[in-house]
Amino acid sequence: MLSHLKGIEVFLAVAKHGSFSAAARAMGVGVPAISQRLKVLERDLGVSLLTRTTRALDLTPAGRVLLSGAGPALEQVQATIESARSAGKAKSxxxxxxxxxxxxxxxxxxxxxxxxxxxxxxxxxxxxxxxxxxxxxxxxxxxxxxxxxxxxxxxxxxxxxPLVAAYTASPDYFNEHGRPAHPKDLLSHRCICYRFVSANRIADWPFLIDGHETTMSPPARLVFDSFRSVVGGALEGHGIGWSLRAVVEDALADGRLESVLEPFAAMHPxxxxxxxxxxxxxxxxxxxxxxxxxxxxx
CATH class of the missing domain: 3.40.190.10 (Periplasmic binding protein-like II)
Incomplete structure (x- = not known):
């Protein structure tokens, strides 16, 4: 069916303009291309669509049937295609x-x-x-x-x-529990951890120690399945949370959170x-x- 669309378009142009040459000018192609398309269409359909004389072109009965049905249908197809094209490019x-x-x-x-x-x-x-x-x-x-x-x-x-990690807690937490100086010091702290939703496991914390990337599993006092809750728990003073520095930058700037272990902060993609x-x-x-x-x- 789709292979016939171009031929039908040529046929409709010839019927509208009354000659091969006029249809060719309207479509921006040569007369031989118009003639070839029509021959292929008539061959595929098994009927003649036009009666050709030296003076005019007349529609055969089959041509009149095709014109009455295909004309409105092709216009609808073209309008639908244009609507789809516009929808993809619309700023809405x-x-x-x-x-x-x-x-x-x-x-x-x-x-x-x-x-x-x-x-x-x-x-x-x-x-x-x-x-x-x-x-x-x-x-x-x-x-x-x-x-x-x-x-x-x-x-x-x-x-x-690349995004740098951050290990943060509230000033009140650090005032009460002290500040870890090395990742191993987290073993004696309350840590707020994140659980991977897809893998259903608690995420290790990444660090950069002696120039090498490594991970550790700190003691999980609280576990959340969203980083928003991890940051919220740190803000509320429940412990030290691991996140991205860009996420907590505003809280660090206004003093609601404080950062530790910055020399060991790992990089993320x-x-x-x-x-x-x-x-x-x-x-x-x-x-x-x-x-x-x-x-x-x-």
């Missing part, structure tokens, strides 16, 4: 994202109001999720993850540089936004990524 619509709270805090929260002001017709639907999500199966247009946790087969755009190939031309997604990158650069 819904953008569904899965994003860890840490990525939201670092990348999206600082610019969200400005993006919504710049693009009021784009609706953002964000699901805070620390687990590894199949964005295609779950119906998301894109996801945000650290570079070592990207799904295979996706287009990925880096949004940050950058945050990326990733999406399937079919969403590459989705205009709301393209605009959102460009906005995030521009604001990070400035």
């Amino acid at each position: 619509g819904t953008l569904r994202l899965t994003i860890p709270w840490s990525a939201y805090k670092i990348l999206v929260a600082p610019v969200l109001a400005d993006f919504q002001a710049a693009y009021p017709d784009i609706r953002l639907e964000m699901s805070f999720d620390e687990a590894l999500v199949d964005i295609v199966r779950e119906g998301y247009h894109a996801g945000f993850r650290l570079g070592d946790r990207l799904a295979d087969g996706m287009i990925a755009t880096r949004l940050t540089g 950058p945050f990326y936004v990733f999406y399937p190939e079919e969403n590459r031309q989705l205009e709301p997604l393209r605009l959102f990524i460009a906005f995030l990158k521009q604001r990070r650069a400035s």
Whole structure:
């Protein structure tokens, strides 16, 4: 069926303009191309569509049937194609994202109001999720993850540089329990740990010791399955929590949290936004990524 569309388009142009030469001019092709397309269409259909004379072209009965049915149908197809093309390029619509709270805090929260002001017709639907999500199966247009946790087969755009870890607690906690000077000192502290949702295991804490990356499992006084809760527990004075420094920068700046073990802080991969190939031309997604990158650069 699809192979006949071009031939039908040529036939409709000839019927509309009354000659091969006029149809060729309207379509921007040569007369031989018009003639060849019609011959192929008539051969495939097994009927003649036009009666050719030296003075005019007349429609055969089969040609009149095709004209009456195919004309409106082709116009509808062309209108639908154009609507689909416009929808993909429109600066409007819904953008569904899965994003860890840490990525939201670092990348999206600082610019969200400005993006919504710049693009009021784009609706953002964000699901805070620390687990590894199949964005295609779950119906998301894109996801945000650290570079070592990207799904295979996706287009990925880096949004940050490498991220440094932070080990923080409230001033009241340190006043009461002291400040660890070495990662091994955490064995005598109350630690707030994170549990991987997908793997269902408590995350080890990364450190850089004597130039080598290593991990350790501190005693878990509290365990949460979201980094937002880990940071919240530290703010509330329940112990020392591990997170990303960019996530707690504001709390460190205003004194609500204090940082320890900075010489041993490990580096983490950058945050990326990733999406399937079919969403590459989705205009709301393209605009959102460009906005995030521009604001990070400035």
